Amino acid sequence: MPRVTEREPLRGSVSVPGDKSISHRAAMLGALSRGTTLIRNYAPGRDCLSTLECLRQLGVKVESQDTTVTVHGLGLAGLSEPRDVLDAGNSGTTMRLLSGILAGQPFYSVITGDDSLRDRPMKRVVDPLRQMGASIWGRHGDSKAPLSIKGGSLSPLVYRMPVASAQVKSAILLAGLYAPGETRVAEPAPSRDHTERLLEFFGATVIRSHGTVGVKGNPPLQSREVEIPGDISSAAFLLAAAAIVPGSDVVVRGVGLNPTRSGFLDVLRAMGARLEVEPVPAGGPEPSADLRIRYGPLRATVIQGQAIPGVIDEIPALAVVATQAQGVTLIRDAQELRAKESDRLRVMAQGLVAMGAQVEELPDGLEISGPTPLHGGTARSCGDHRVAMALAVAALASPDPVNLEDPECIAISYPSFFKALASIGGYPL
Numbered sequence: 001m002p003r004v005t006e007r008e009p010l011r012g013s014v015s016v017p018g019d020k021s022i023s024h025r026a027a028m029l030g031a032l033s034r035g036t037t038l039i040r041n042y043a044p045g046r047d048c049l050s051t052l053e054c055l056r057q058l059g060v061k062v063e064s065q066d067t068t069v070t071v072h073g074l075g076l077a078g079l080s081e082p083r084d085v086l087d088a089g090n091s092g093t094t095m096r097l098l099s100g101i102l103a104g105q106p107f108y109s110v111i112t113g114d115d116s117l118r119d120r121p122m123k124r125v126v127d128p129l130r131q132m133g134a135s136i137w138g139r140h141g142d143s144k145a146p147l148s149i150k151g152g153s154l155s156p157l158v159y160r161m162p163v164a165s166a167q168v169k170s171a172i173l174l175a176g177l178y179a180p181g182e183t184r185v186a187e188p189a190p191s192r193d194h195t196e197r198l199l200e201f202f203g204a205t206v207i208r209s210h211g212t213v214g215v216k217g218n219p220p221l222q223s224r225e226v227e228i229p230g231d232i233s234s235a236a237f238l239l240a241a242a243a244i245v246p247g248s249d250v251v252v253r254g255v256g257l258n259p260t261r262s263g264f265l266d267v268l269r270a271m272g273a274r275l276e277v278e279p280v281p282a283g284g285p286e287p288s289a290d291l292r293i294r295y296g297p298l299r300a301t302v303i304q305g306q307a308i309p310g311v312i313d314e315i316p317a318l319a320v321v322a323t324q325a326q327g328v329t330l331i332r333d334a335q336e337l338r339a340k341e342s343d344r345l346r347v348m349a350q351g352l353v354a355m356g357a358q359v360e361e362l363p364d365g366l367e368i369s370g371p372t373p374l375h376g377g378t379a380r381s382c383g384d385h386r387v388a389m390a391l392a393v394a395a396l397a398s399p400d401p402v403n404l405e406d407p408e409c410i411a412i413s414y415p416s417f418f419k420a421l422a423s424i425g426g427y428p429l
Contacts, residue, residue: 011250015254018067021093027039027071031058031079036071039070046089052064052069054098059079060074073223076219080107088113096167098111099126100125101174104177105149106151107151116341118144120144159172176217180217190306190310202223229254229284229286236264251290272297298325299326300370303330312334324370332365341383342387352374355379374398378403379392
């Protein structure tokens with residue numbers, strides 16, 4: 001276990017890996033397009049590598065060198081039946097989005113994942129795909145992986161999602177590529193729109209109207225060159241570290257600033273963080289910017305309602321920032337975090353309390369009082385990459401060493417996390 005200790009102020013500039021969400025989707029749409037798609041700055045974590053391996057098993061030729069990936073597309077009808085079970089690893093995005101694609105294929109496939117992914121809810125994807133005509137079976141009343149899918153002959157669907165979810169929306173839209181006419185999804189609140197942006201970028205017709213988004217079936221998708229911006233969910237941990245370590249001044253370069261993903265920055269501003277945004281040229285359908293953050297006094301805030309989908313992956317980082325903010329920060333309507341790689345609400349509450357923070361776990365969120373001095377000890381991530389990074393950031397505010405359990409899980413999304421911290425002055429001993 002690495003020992004993370006309080007350091008001098010964090011200073012300098014750093015880049016983060018390519019956005020995970022966009023990387024998954026670019027590779028999948030490249031596979032369904034005609035021609036060769038070149039993807040630069042592809043996310044190097046294990047989750048996105050799982051997507052590439054699944055595509056290879058479906059007959060797609062994929063070449064990768066460092067963070068450059070070349071996908072030789074086969075068109076909508078070009079995938080072939082896999083000879084073995086598809087393994088999504090720890091990636092819920094891989095499993096849910098690929099399920100949408102597999103629902104449109106005239107063959108049988110099985111997709112599974114690791115222990116954590118096999119316990120995560122899949123019925124939210126299974127039900128609408130069945131309504132479109134796919135045959136899907138799974139464990140636990142068809143609600144958990146492994147999922148067996150016999151696809152083909154889909155019908156268009158108008159689906160009202162009970163809970164905002166970019167993964168569910170994306171699975172339905174990807175299945176809609178194989179259904180005649182228009183497939184539409186109505187959202188109770190806006191969720192990240194990477195799929196819609198990339199569908200248009202690759203040539204599909206996307207319809208947006210009054211809280212709904214739809215796609216026309218059987219589009220002539222064409223290959224593209226895509227530059228993946230830096231992952232804001234990865235950048236969040238570096239920004240959080242600079243926000244709580246006195247004297248810090250850090251620039252994170254080339255971060256994706258999709259409006260449905262920038263809620264983390266809005267919350268930092270509401271907490272009084274000294275944040276500057278400088279837009280930079282983008283090489284695809286997503287905006288990006290350099291983000292500068294300097295240490296300063298922080299105040300508590302409330303994060304709830306329609307703000308939650310836009311910050312769902314960044315809540316562990318925001319919980320750490322809240323421990324150093326004046327007042328009581330309230331996080332509500334975030335029960336979705338109980339069905340991630342871990343029960344993130346519980347594990348974050350336990351980890352921060354073990355370091356001296358004042359945190360109350362709520363059924364749908366957290367109540368965090370601050371500012372609170374943090375102390376050393378053992379930080380348990382329960383194998384959750386975002387929890388592990390959040391607790392490593394919290395350790396930078398402690399004058400005592402913190403032992404971080406299972407740091408290897410961070411490689412799921414951000415293999416170079418500790419190297420990036422080291423480059424700006426904070427690192428494990």
